[in-house]
Structures are given as C-alpha cells and as structure tokens.
Amino acid sequence: MEATYRALRKHGYGNLTTQDIADEFENSKALLYYHYEGKDELLIDFLDYVLAEFLDGLPRGDRTPREELETLVDALLPETLSEEAYRLQLSMFELRMNARHDEAYREEYRHIDDELTAHLRDILERGIEASEFEAIDPDAEAELFLSILTGARARRVTVFEPDEPIGSLRAAIDAHIDRISA
Known part of the structure; x- marks a missing residue:
C-alpha cells in the first residue's frame, strides 16, 4: 500500500501503471x-487502506463533538497543500471520477462515503x-456535510493551486457549523 501511495504521488492516477507501483x-x-x-484491483485495496488509516488517525473521545467535527474538516480540507499532497488528492479525485465507469471503484467509494457518513452522524x-x-x-x-466536503475537495483540486488558500470554502463550512451549533 505504501508503494502504491508513493507511485500515485509521483505519477498521478492518469499515468500510473502497475510497473510504477512495482x-x-x-x-x-x-x-x-x-x-x-492488475492496477485496478490494487487501487481498490489502496482506497480501503487509505480510509482505514484516515479514520484511525482521527481523534475520538478526547475532544468535544464540535472540535471533532472541526478536526475532521481540517483533515479533509486543509487550508493549503504541499505539491505532493495536492497530487495525491488529485489522484484520489480522478479515482472517484472513474467510479462512474467501474463498478468496483463505485462500490469502494460507496463504502468510503458510508464510513464517513457514519462517522459524521456519530x-x-x-x-x-x-x-x-x-x-x-x-x-x-451527515449527508449534507459529506456532500459539502466532497464538493469542496473537488473544487480544491480543479480550481485552486496547491498552495493557494481556500479561505472562502472553509469560511462557508465554518459558518454552517456555527449555524447548527447551540
């Protein structure tokens, strides 16, 4: 999985070959x-691996629910990205776009969305x-937050430069968190 991660960062999804991973x-x-x-079978496992690593890395129990929500937003949508992190997010976006044409990818992204929705709901x-x-x-x-975050991540990699701040996107999400806060 680490080799796949390194190869995706280096080559991106569009140019990635099984040999690059090897x-x-x-x-x-x-x-x-x-x-x-082949590459597709490996990438399906990679997506599951990335999700598990991401969810395991989120703080639980030692913060208030609002702080946990804000931490999740920070993790999924950092203000700026390094070039390397940007390339990885772009690759993940390209994989998501491929899900429309590949049932295995679609099922994996459904699983990812279900896990994130359950975490948000909790x-x-x-x-x-x-x-x-x-x-x-x-x-x-939870569905709304997932849709907002997914859309914001797509906008980040398609409209913004890696080191360009995304303050307007983050401000909108923060305003929504304020609206639902007691």
Whole structure:
C-alpha cells in the first residue's frame, strides 16, 4: 500500500501503471503480481487502506463533538497543500471520477462515503446529546456535510493551486457549523 501511495504521488492516477507501483515496492515484484491481477484491483485495496488509516488517525473521545467535527474538516480540507499532497488528492479525485465507469471503484467509494457518513452522524449525535448542536436530523446533516466536503475537495483540486488558500470554502463550512451549533 505504501508503494502504491508513493507511485500515485509521483505519477498521478492518469499515468500510473502497475510497473510504477512495482518499482516503488521494496519486496519482490513477483509478490505484488502474485497478489494483484492488475492496477485496478490494487487501487481498490489502496482506497480501503487509505480510509482505514484516515479514520484511525482521527481523534475520538478526547475532544468535544464540535472540535471533532472541526478536526475532521481540517483533515479533509486543509487550508493549503504541499505539491505532493495536492497530487495525491488529485489522484484520489480522478479515482472517484472513474467510479462512474467501474463498478468496483463505485462500490469502494460507496463504502468510503458510508464510513464517513457514519462517522459524521456519530459526531453530530453526540453533539446533540451534549447540547453542542441544535436538534438537527443527524442523518440528513451527515449527508449534507459529506456532500459539502466532497464538493469542496473537488473544487480544491480543479480550481485552486496547491498552495493557494481556500479561505472562502472553509469560511462557508465554518459558518454552517456555527449555524447548527447551540
């Protein structure tokens, strides 16, 4: 998975080949080809790996629900990106766009969206219970947040330069968080 990560950062999705991944793999290249029939199968596993790493890295329990929500927004939509992080986000966006034409990618992105929606719903439910958030519908609000964040990430990689601040996007999201806060 780390070899795939390095290859995506270096080559992007559009130019990525299985050989590029194999070139980044420290172990036997034959081992890579033994476990994966091709690039697409490997990238599906990579998406699952990235999601698990991302979710495992999020703080839980040691912050208020609002702080957790703000941390999630910060993690998914940092103010600026290094060139390397930008290229990786662009590759992930290109993979998402490929989901329209590939059922395996679509299913993986459904899984990713379901996991993120569940995480958002959990934060919102705990925030409602703690009187940090208004009595909102956590299911609808989680879907809205995921859509806002997905759209903002797409705009970031298609409209903004990597080191260009995205203050207007972040201000809109922060204003929404303020609106639902008690």
